[in-house]
Amino acid sequence: MAELTEKDLMKIEDYYYLTGYKHWYPFPCELKKKLLDIYGKEPFPHEWxxxxxxxxxxxIIMDYFKNNSN
Structure with a gap:
């Protein structure tokens, strides 16, 4: 059983920053909210x-930045 937490989300942001996506840091609030809404709780009766x-x-992250880039 796994869930995405705020701490996990910070690690994901750090990962993308360190792997060359510095212009994505920090993630926009709407992206964070979307990720936490989807993966922040288990979809009963299934498990992540x-x-x-x-x-x-x-x-979700790749799609977000692909569709929201200027």
């Missing part, structure tokens, strides 16, 4: 795995 959260959040 860490892999689900990592892959799902990666896709």
């Amino acid at each position: 795995t860490e892999q689900d959260i990592f892959e799902g959040s990666r896709k």
Whole structure:
């Protein structure tokens, strides 16, 4: 059983910053809210795995910045 926490979200932001996406740091509030709304609680009766959260959040983050870039 896994959930995304504020602390996990900070680690994800740091990861993207350190891997070259410095202009994405810090994540906009609407992106953080979306990630926490989706992965911040278990979707009963299903359970998230860490892999689900990592892959799902990666896709959401990439899509967000692809569609909201200037």
